[in-house]
Amino acid sequence: MPRRRTDFRGLADPSRIRLLRRIQAAPGCTVKVLAEHTGLHVNTVREHLQALADEGLVTAEATHTGGRGRPPTTYRPVVDPATSSAAQERVERARERGDTLRRILPPDTTSAELGEAALHQLDTLYLHLDDSGLEPVVDQERLEVDLVPCPFYRILEEDPQLACAVHAQLLRDTLAQAPGPLRLRELRPFVGPATCIAHLYREDTTDRPDRAKDTPATE
Structure with a gap:
């Protein structure tokens, strides 16, 4: 079966590799935490995270903290393909x-x-x-x-x-x-x-x- 040449192109950027490593090492990171860790603007981090999610490498989920307002989105490596x-x-x-x-x-x-x-x-x-x-x-x-x-x-x-x-x-x-x-x-x-x-x-x-x-x- 032919290879899909678009697979994993989302990692062809050093910032995405560093973001993925941070998520691997500390699952449950928020965009704010990732931006602080990498020094990237939060909007840039969001764009990179979307690329990683599109590749099936990270998944986003809302984390309920019990407080008011919209729950923060956290990111984890994909272990369960579901x-x-x-x-x-x-x-x-x-x-x-x-x-x-x-x-x-x-x-x-x-x-x-x-x-x-x-x-x-x-x-x-x-x-x-x-x-x-x-x-x-x-x-x-x-x-x-x-x-x-x-x-x-x-x-x-x-x-x-x-x-x-x-x-x-x-x-x-x-x-x-x-x-x-x-x-x-x-x-x-x-x-x-x-x-x-x-x-x-x-x-x-x-x-x-x-x-x-x-x-x-x-x-």
């Missing part, structure tokens, strides 16, 4: 693509061992990475995904840790959007001159990661 029509469409498209390919391809022992839920998680993760132009190569047996360095890294050359933290959390959230046992163990940038690797693991096994291995959530 909160974002864009994310829901992407998950459904990934599932359809994966199921279609598996009906066409010869039976695969590794796929059968992974189970349907884990396969649909890999479908969703693959589509996210492919739509981002990262040329993913999935090793289902080793639960590893080879990919080229993300565009966030190139945009934020002065702060590569921030770029890696943003994408690592995006991978976690993407896996969570399709119910299943797979989780991100770690994202290892530049294991080769132009290669990064995402290591996954099954939460329903005894092979659990040391959380210290996770990519640092650097601001």
Whole structure:
């Protein structure tokens, strides 16, 4: 199925990447808080947030404080696709693509061992990475995904840790959007001159990661 080349273009701006990272690190931020954190005008922040919401990366919700007046709008990363029509469409498209390919391809022992839920998680993760132009190569047996360095890294050359933290959390959230046992163990940038690797693991096994291995959530 063809890639939608408009996917994730909303992140082709360093301010949006920084806003997304702030929302990832502190879900429930208001426009005012985000403007203070980034130094951007509140109207500029609203425009960026709308672009992130259109991509299915953040969701807005009214937070009732018990006081008078209109409740403030807060922003959170999209983990439950039901909160974002864009994310829901992407998950459904990934599932359809994966199921279609598996009906066409010869039976695969590794796929059968992974189970349907884990396969649909890999479908969703693959589509996210492919739509981002990262040329993913999935090793289902080793639960590893080879990919080229993300565009966030190139945009934020002065702060590569921030770029890696943003994408690592995006991978976690993407896996969570399709119910299943797979989780991100770690994202290892530049294991080769132009290669990064995402290591996954099954939460329903005894092979659990040391959380210290996770990519640092650097601001």
